[in-house]
Amino acid sequence: MRAFWKEHWGGDFVVVHGTIYKPEELQGFIALDMVEWVGLVTYTFAGGECEIVSLDSLQAGQGIGSRLIDSVAGEARKAGCQRVFLITTNDNLEALGFYQKRGFELVEVDRGAVDRSRKIKPGIPLIGMHGIPLRDEIELEMALELPAQ
Ligand SMILES: CC(C)(COP(=O)(O)OP(=O)(O)OC[C@H]1O[C@@H](n2cnc3c(N)ncnc32)[C@H](O)[C@@H]1OP(=O)(O)O)[C@@H](O)C(=O)NCCC(=O)NCCS
Numbered sequence: 001m002r003a004f005w006k007e008h009w010g011g012d013f014v015v016v017h018g019t020i021y022k023p024e025e026l027q028g029f030i031a032l033d034m035v036e037w038v039g040l041v042t043y044t045f046a047g048g049e050c051e052i053v054s055l056d057s058l059q060a061g062q063g064i065g066s067r068l069i070d071s072v073a074g075e076a077r078k079a080g081c082q083r084v085f086l087i088t089t090n091d092n093l094e095a096l097g098f099y100q101k102r103g104f105e106l107v108e109v110d111r112g113a114v115d116r117s118r119k120i121k122p123g124i125p126l127i128g129m130h131g132i133p134l135r136d137e138i139e140l141e142m143a144l145e146l147p148a149q
Contacts (some may be wrong), residue, residue: 004040008056010124016087017110017114017137021053031057031064031069041068043075043084046081050076050087055095069102077144085141089114091128096138104140113137 002012023042031039032066039057043050050070057071073090076084084092085107099124100106114135118124 001040001042004056005054005149009054011121013121014054015121015124016053017113018112018116018120020120026053027073027075031068031070039064039068041072043072045076045079045081049083050081050084051078052084059119059142067101069099073142073144077146081144082146083137083141083143087113087137087139089128089134090136091132091134092131093130093132096140098125101141102142107139107141110139111135111136126131 005014006012007025013020015021021042021044026042026044028040028042030037037053038059041055042053044053045051050072052069055065055068057068059065073084084104086099086104088099090109112135114124114137125134
């Protein structure tokens with residue numbers, strides 16, 4: 001996981017909403033093509049909520065990202081969480097579309113949050129996807145229906 005994050009997230013830790021997450025602190029699901037890793041989702045539980053920390057699919061448009069999200073939502077329901085939430089960044093237009101199509105709703109924008117994270121992780125680029133300045137965090141959430149008692 002450390003090597004996967006180094007390749008895809010520019011280091012062996014991620015900084016979200018000012019929190020440093022290390023692979024060994026998280027749970028996750030791996031999508032495999034035979035023995036090759038083609039997807040990874042990591043998540044954590046805190047305060048009765050489930051946070052998705054990272055999601056990567058290396059084979060776009062084959063349902064890997066959707067299935068990884070479903071797997072986390074299933075675990076969150078089992079754990080009795082009322083919501084799954086995640087942070088993405090203002091430049092990640094694909095992720096904003098992807099999550100909203102899968103039932104996530106926008107919660108809030110934390111202006112300048114990525115600029116603050118960059119002080120902890122200087123490798124975070126100044127310019128993100130599509131040439132968009134990378135500076136804000138956007139929280140999305142999916143409310144979960146709890147199983148009937
Ligand atoms: C965002 C991301 C996780 C999506 O992963 P993915 O595996 O491509 O996701 P899916 O295949 O489930 O869905 C992508 C599209 O393919 C379509 N699709 C899914 N299965 C399909 C199939 N069998 N045939 C054709 N299309 C299919 C989906 O309908 C979806 O389109 P839509 O969003 O317009 O509905 C991926 O692009 C990624 O890793 N991005 C980089 C990292 C990142 O930004 N992570 C999120 C921020 S935390």
